[in-house]
Amino acid sequence: MTNEIDVKLKDALAQDLQKGVPILLKDGFHEADSLKEGSILKLQNPAGKFVGKGYVGMQNKGIGWLLSKNENEKIDTSFFQKKIATAIKNREDYYNSNDTTAFRIFNGEGDGIGGLTIDYFDGFYLISWYSEGIYSFKEMILEALEASVSYKGIYEKKRFDTKGQYVEDDDFVRGECGEFPLIVKENGLNFAIYLNDGAMVGVFLDQRDVRKKIRDAYSKGKTVLNTFSYTGAFSVFAVAGGAKKTTSVDLAKRSLSKTTEQFEVNGIDVEKQDIIVMDVFDYFKYAKRKELAFDVVILDPPSFARSKKYTFSSAKDYTNLLKDAIAITEKNGVIVASTNNATFGMKKFQTFVEKAFKESNRKYTIEEEFSLPSDFRTSSLFKEGNYLKVLFIRIK
Template sequence: MADKDVIMTKIMELHVKTSEIKKYKNGFPLITKDAIKSTDALVNEGDIFHLLDNNRQFIAKGYYGKQNKGFGWVLTGKKEERIDFRFFAGRIETAVNKRQSLYTDPNTNAFRIFNGEGDGIGGLTIDYFDGFYLINWYSEGIYAFKEYVIRSLDVLGQYKGIYQKKRFNTNGQYIDDDDFVKGERGEFPIIVKENGMNYAVYLNDGAMVGIFLDQRDVRKAIRDKYANGRNVLNTFSYTGAFSVAAAVGGAAKTTSVDLAKRSKAKTIEQFSVNGIDFEQQDIIVMDVFDYFKYAKRKNLKFDLVILDPPSFARTKKHTFSTSKDYPALIKDTIGITEKNGLIVASTNNAAFGMKRFKGFINKAFREMNIPYKIVEEFTLPEDFKTQQNYPQGDYLKVVIVRKQK
């Protein structure tokens, strides 16, 4: 790539609507269509723009990159700061320095080293997996700075290899091409450690790698505090990461349910790399909503139920949206949860906050006329840095609830 400083001789000007000026002056990072008077000046993704107020006074500088959230991200409030290699290297080095305790943790070698706008560059995340870096690009705009980001990782020191995921087609989905960038190609799966537990990870096999790093604290809590002796149901189980944590924590038995056919083999693999006999666990390929009906017919009850559904899902029989359907999901769960049993309710939907999410839980228990108690709450772990002026960035909400009757 040619040097962006040479390419970008002209800086675009975006005029902020009067009602939105204060928000951007206070550091709001996301450029939304509703906030800008006109987006006509935006032509090539990766172009740099200045945000201006009604008097054409400078507010902030950012880049144009379309994704499902908006049109780009603010990068700096300093007019003279250049968006060049030094800028990217500085932001990435600062982020890595904040995570030194994780780099030196003997029990964990998989974590996030750069979390988008929380670390100063929206649309970009970088994860670390036992010597490998995985870059997630969320728009063509941020991908235009690819060489700066890769050079920044080179400056940090030794690594085994770099992989990438392009998540910027028109639907914000993953673009399936060669994920390998440079260094050595991994022999997958690589077995990473998280709080002493093992997880098989694939950096070269589609959009998902096999584990969601943002749930690290929740998995630890399930293992250390909630699983021992319990009969555990893990719904929307993906590769069974929560089931592994429960089994390692002494669960009497785990049942993992997911509609995806490959989830069974993936879950077997995760149990196996932890030395757990998967044949002593139940791994079921089934629509979760059908499983609830099945469990009710068979009068199955669980001491601990884990709910971590996708924000939106459509199957042949069901359409599920967390914004509308989570209370009904909780009600289905209450019906198969033992008295004094626990429900781990989780969502990564950024469209609403913790208060509204707790409202979903309250609505479900109230309509079932069953008392409950909130035992513990989680948001994102420390490596998923967020920005105070952008609460939507703190998307993860997990509430552990005890059914009291």
């Protein structure tokens, strides 16, 4: 068992932890630089009273996470097993689903352990470690997971190094090696998944509800532009919803083969869809020049992106991105505006929309709002954890 270190905190952080705020922020410590990754901390207020146990795990959000408010609770395999078992019980409906076989079973601080996520892909489990600190508990967590589930195989992603980047490594951990692509279902449609091919597996599970809504309510008979399209997941759902045609645009060269594959595993005729490898910002210029217009435009950019010509920051540039989209959306059309930037909330995001439409001299209504689906559990005391913001915007 890891030795516990007594640490006195500044009063503000101590009070936050007593309320249940899960993150350990550096400025709440008198001396944080000497703390080692993976250390278990017995956290005390300035008067020396116990407020919680946490661990050191350096992420861009903070230097660690609260684990327990019970002074007598040991941070061992049994502790992790209880957390994982509770998380699994909360996902029983997902496990019992016949038409969805890929979902999140453990979502960091929302399930009581910040810096750790576990996803399920039709019998395979994928653990993502977000700091060296949480990775130091690997054997305990693996043992806890194995005691809680039956599985075909376990894979991992190390989403950290000294710069907070993904660590390239062999992703297979134990069990049987999967045969890839692994075909999983989401609301009855198929996705080709690769658990052994770098940081990205082929689909972002947090957009499940949004994809379903696009299929069920916004696609029939429509032309759909899917920008920053990655593997074309939104396009697959749009076609399944009866879209007249989809156009998927992404700068990454492999988006062509990846999107083609997702269409093919769903029996969709690729020749009837457009898949374009191009910088999205160049495509907007091209579309305006050619006087193209779409019924539905999907915007799901990364929080930050850099290409040869452009640098994009969603916190600074989303308004201009929306203006580009407005210019090529049909009258009475819909823009699906999405961001995963955790540094601002839904209200701020809506100000970007308001400004873009005002500067474009257009009117709009917001028809739908989405945040994370129910398997992505969050803590109400850590708003940054509920990072996803999606608006369905109708142009008047």
